Amino acid sequence: MAKGDRTKAGGGGTAPPEPEFVQLLTPDGERVAHPDYTVDFTDEEYRGLYRDLVIVRKLDAEATALQRQGELGIWASLLGQEAAQVGSGRALREQDMAFPTYREHGVLYCRGIDPIMPLGLFRGVNQGGWDPNAFKFNMYTIVIGAQTLHATGYAMGITKDGRVGGGDGEAVIAYFGDGASSQGDVNEAFVWASVFNAPIVFFCQNNQYAISEPIERQTRVPLYQRAAGFGFPGLRVDGNDVLASYAVTRAALDAARQGQGPSLIEAYTYRMGAHTTSDDPTRYRIASELDAWQAKDPIKRVRAFLDKQQLADEAFFAEVDAQAQREATHLRERVLSMPNPHPEQLFDNVYPHGSPLLDAERAEFADYLASFEGSAN
Amino acid sequence: MADTTYREAIREAIREAMRRDERVFLMGEDVGPYGGAFGVSLGLLEEFGPERIRDTPLSESAFVGAGIGAALGGMRPIVEVMTVNFSLLALDQIINNAATLLHMSGGQFAVPLVIRMTTGAGRQLAAQHSHSLEGWYAHIPGLRILAPATVADARGMLWPALRCPDPVLIFEYGGLYNASGELDGGAAVDIDTAAVRRPGSDVTIIGYGGTLSTSLTAADRLADDGIDAEVVDLRTLRPLDDATLLDSVRRTHRAVIVDEGWRSGSLSAEISARITEQAFYDLDAPVARVCSAEVPIPYARHMEQAALPQPAGVVAAVRAALGRSDG
DSSP: OOBOOGGGSBOSSSOOOTTOOBOSBOTTOOBOOOSSOBOOOOHHHHHHHHHHHHHHHHHHHHHHHHHHTTSSSOOOOOTTOHHHHHHHHHHSOTTOEEEOBTTOHHHHHHTTOOTHHHHHHHHTSSSOOOOHHHHTBOOOBOSTTHHHHHHHHHHHHHHHTTOOSSTTOOOEEEEEETGGGGSHHHHHHHHHHHHTTOOEEEEEEEOSEETTEEGGGTOSSOGGGHHHHHTSOEEEEETTOHHHHHHHHHHHHHHHHTTOOOEEEEEEOOOOSOSSTTOOGGGTSOHHHHHHHHTTOHHHHHHHHHHHTTSOOHHHHHHHHHHHHHHHHHHHHHHHTOOOOOGGGGGTTSSTTOOHHHHHHHHHHHHHHHTTTTTTO | OEEEEHHHHHHHHHHHHHHHOTTEEEEETTOSTTOOTTSTTTTHHHHHOTTTEEEOOSOHHHHHHHHHHHHHTTOEEEEEEEEHHHHGGGHIIIIIIITTHHHHTTTSOOOOOEEEEEEOOOSSOOGGGOOOOHHHHTTSTTOEEEOOOSHHHHHHSHHHHHHSSSOEEEEEEGGGTTOEEEESTTOOOOSSOOEEEEOOSSEEEEEOTHHHHHHHHHHHHHHHTTOOEEEEEOOEEESOOHHHHHHHHHHHSOEEEEEEEESTTSHHHHHHHHHHHHHGGGOSSOOEEEEEOSSOOOSSHHHHHHHSOOHHHHHHHHHHHTTOOOO
8 A cells, every 4th residue: 555745745846857756666676665655565466566567568569450450440559658557547446536548548457447448449339338437437538638627527526525535535537648738628627626626636647749749849847847836736756667656646546535635646658659550650759769768668677576576486477478468369359359330320329319400310321221221132 | 744642732832831931930739850640741840940840839729829929920820730620729719819800909910820720531530530610610700711622722722821811721631631633833823712623514513622522523423324513612611702603503503512511500501591592593403412410420430431421422412403313
């Protein structure tokens, strides 16, 4: 479990030299202490985090491959951001609500949602398919930053319903990226969360790029420092460190649920792949940069840690790889067998109870489709 | 005569404008080293440098608003908005500010700003990247709305747009970027008139942007059936060129409007109204419309195609207007 003294967490003052952040596990797998944050996992829990990371990466790679083979329309890979997502995702308590972007496949996995769901979405078979209320994980948001406002409104509702306070209180986490930090919506969400003391954690995965634009095009100060101007704490965490990501998120959520208001976490990480499968990052960044970040890989360091601490052996690592492969293969088989939706469904879900012109168009389209029946005979 | 793509034609137009007028610059998301989300500005950073090809923070309202400021200060900015859907984040700057400043300043400040954006569906980008909202902008007094449908217009509309004192919105149809055509020199074109792209005598098919090719394809199929369709390309959505439209309809006595926007409260409704207001007694059939289904544009390819105007739908509408039964 994590504990944190959030009053010391980041915030104002002078900018620390980069990349100063909360870190509990170095790239070499050394467990390091931090004055304010720690984790106290059982051996099994440490192994569980490793398993999550490996599976999440494997499923993501499978989705990318499926897109390349023409089986998905598009895919936004989380490659490189597994620790930020698994750490924060596992830090959520059951009652907490998450508002993701289109890249939060790792958080989705941690919420217990069948990983086929986003693939159904990007295959065009359904609109996501999961129940946000059952899993406490909202639908993916495509328009950059819009979900931070939804999350803020939802969090204000938690306060209004009297569900803030104590360990059972509820909190909200809003995911977004470095590019979104320049959006008016995100800044307005900060204002609102602050003045209404909403129980929300703004979790920014700074993966260094907004499509092609480097972080320098969005900000001159470390992003977490912006929180001070809005009147709530902000801190930067090593987003490639699953332990630190877990610790700071758990502390921030617990503070929010107890009525201490919003906070901003900047998870400092790196998008190792493309923005989406429509993008080619070699057009705007050099290979050596990727090499430098690969040395800070979020999975490698957990494996080194487990190894050094003798918490796992080769048999365990092999078994995790085998499980990941099995799940990926299973995912592929299920994606390929997903039926195309009936074309008439294009008229569904515009209005819950239909609408005159829409209904007329649906009827006309049904007649049109029916005109082909029998022509195959 | 050289074959060029719609994308290259726009790039060439930007390049020419930047060379001719040092007040011209381009700004938007990913327009620099990346060359724009749709590759339009590829190579321009290398030629003109980062002061004139400016990557901006991810702030639509800011880059449109800053463009207004630059235009007020005497510059001739070209603002690139990735898609029309994202222009909604800058609506206040476009509609409440750019479109009204001449009026609100008693005629002191024109806003010679050009905003380019991609519009249209058909590329499997889902509802929030695929809408055709240009007709909606055409509702707004103070704006001039252009919709190049040909390589020549893609090449030739930018310079007059930059010379125009109005805020000009240029809607580039996403499905056309790879389309190629012959370009004869690349002279500036007028941005006031509609164009008859195919003369005919039996019916007037009215399209623009992405629906021009839909209309022309339909016209070819109709020709096989002995129906001689005229195809009019609107080119400028505001102000509409009533004269060209009405002249055509008065000759053919029938009109079918093809618009990728929705029909309710739409540009196609406006055109239909103008025809019935001004040429009602010349009509031999009600004005017909072929528009997108009244749904958010679906993501699944087969449903997306079913939701969009297709040549078959235009052919059917024309046949109905001519009183010919299908089959």
